[in-house]
Amino acid sequence: MSLPGRPTTAIVMALGTAQTVSWASTYYLPAVLATPMAADLGISPVMIFAAFSAAMVVSAIVGPWAGMMIDRHGGRGILIASNLIFATGLACMGLAQGPLLIWLGWLIVGLGMGIGLYEAAFATLACIYGREARSPITGITLIAGFASTVGWPLSALMEARYGWRIACFGWAGLHLLLALPLNAWLPAGNLAVPSASATKADGGGAVPSRARLTMVLLAFVFAVTWFTSTAMAAHLPRLLEAAGATTAVAVGAGALIGPAQVAARILEFTLLRRFHPLVSTRLATLTHPIGAGVLLWLGAPGAYAFAFLHGAGNGVLTIAKGTLPLALFGPVGYGLTQGLIGGPGRALQAAAPLIFGFALDRYGVNAIWLTSGLGIAALIALLLVNSGRTEPSP
Known part of the structure; x- marks a missing residue:
């Protein structure tokens, strides 16, 4: 199923690339940057990973709300918002002079993770393709499966040349200049199930x-x-x-x-x-x-x-x-x-x-x-x- 002006392959490539940036700059970030962050700020790397764990808890809390919004309105707006939130959280970490802004940055990133990773991408594809979304879902995981392959070396390169702060700003820039435009190009609204999804999301259907x-x-x-x-x-x-x-x-x-x-x-x-x-x-x-x-x-x-x-x-x-x-x-x-x-x-x-x-x-x-x-x-x-x-x- 292709949409006018938006072939399925192009949608999968766009969303898969945006997901690669999102995963590489969040889930795979601490493995490379936690140690230099901690060393520069004079704190333990454990504190960085604790903040990352708190971000995942935040993402778990906001996930159902994000899914409900995608059911009602489609995923494009939510995914665009996630890129803005990711960029804000990463910039916050890049400006940190102590643990307070590091924690705040990770909590903001956690909000972005709750509305901008695979669950949101899958829901967006379900809105576009309905039951035919299985192949597009597989397609974006094939692309974003290289997030660590791309993310770890790129984070390490930016950190080695410019320091961990510029690495955070660099990922923030990629969200604004690459991932956000790709998500903005996606079809707007809920194309496959335009009205019934909102009914269920509001609890209008009886769940056996x-x-x-x-x-x-x-x-x-x-x-x-x-x-x-x-x-x-x-x-x-x-x-x-x-x-x-x-x-x-x-x-x-x-x-x-x-x-x-x-x-x-x-x-x-x-x-x-x-x-x-x-x-x-x-x-x-x-x-x-x-x-x-x-x-x-x-x-x-x-x-x-x-x-x-x-x-x-x-x-x-x-x-x-x-x-x-x-x-x-x-x-x-x-x-x-x-x-x-x-x-x-x-x-x-x-x-x-x-x-x-x-x-x-x-x-x-x-x-x-x-x-x-x-x-x-x-x-x-x-x-x-x-x-x-x-x-x-x-």
């Missing part, structure tokens, strides 16, 4: 108990899988070293995650698109536990297999977060549904580095039983989900 149960199950699935994703992002090298891998092997294995995510998303875009998203989501929850079993069995030689399997599963689960609710609930009220399902996951993400880091300190490589158990629990929850439509009647 089966639909409520399905929403709870999906919220659990995506919360625990995002916990695992964030825990691995923070601690994968340490985990592999605890399994006996050298630092070089741990870094090399970690480098496989990005390509594995992209490969799995291409598989979803080609072969798995023939099946209900529930099938690929169930398979994706298994890859981390299987990889963990290989790591525990083989030790260091299993590091590469574990990293690849974890990355592949994570790549498909990112898509499933958009496509599975769409398939089960339909495009009516999709934005609010996305916000409600995704909120617990954002909150749990905030605690993931601390919780898994404690487990890793205490139990070593056996800490992986925690994330593997969560993967199995997610699969069990998905087995309780029926693939039939559960959307309420408006």
Whole structure:
């Protein structure tokens, strides 16, 4: 489905590029800039990561509201607002002379994350394409899947040459000069479901108990899988070293995650698109536990297999977060549904580095039983989900 003057490929490229900027300048920023920020301001890096965790909590709180607004009015205005908010928060951090403005900046960025990351982008595509949004959703995750590949080196380059403050200002500028115009080019309004979405968002439709149960199950699935994703992002090298891998092997294995995510998303875009998203989501929850079993069995030689399997599963689960609710609930009220399902996951993400880091300190490589158990629990929850439509009647 193409729109007059706006082919689907162009929309996917524009939104995917804008999402790349949004993810690279927020979620992937602390990994590079937290240490120089802390050193310059005379505070602990822990405080930077604590502020980042608070930002994710803020994003979880505002997510349902943002989804409801997208249901009513379409996503273009919300996404434009997110770029302005991101730029403000990043500029605030760049001006910081102490922890106060750093915290304020991250809280502002958290507001932007709640209205400007994947959930908002998926809801925008659902407004444009309705039930045909599965392929565009996969497309933007293919592009934005390179956010860390682009973001980490670019942040490091700006920090090395000009300092962390200019790096923050640089990302703010990219929001205003690149991401905002791309989001502004998107179609305005709710094109696929122009009126029914607002009815549901206002509570006008009766939500059956089966639909409520399905929403709870999906919220659990995506919360625990995002916990695992964030825990691995923070601690994968340490985990592999605890399994006996050298630092070089741990870094090399970690480098496989990005390509594995992209490969799995291409598989979803080609072969798995023939099946209900529930099938690929169930398979994706298994890859981390299987990889963990290989790591525990083989030790260091299993590091590469574990990293690849974890990355592949994570790549498909990112898509499933958009496509599975769409398939089960339909495009009516999709934005609010996305916000409600995704909120617990954002909150749990905030605690993931601390919780898994404690487990890793205490139990070593056996800490992986925690994330593997969560993967199995997610699969069990998905087995309780029926693939039939559960959307309420408006």
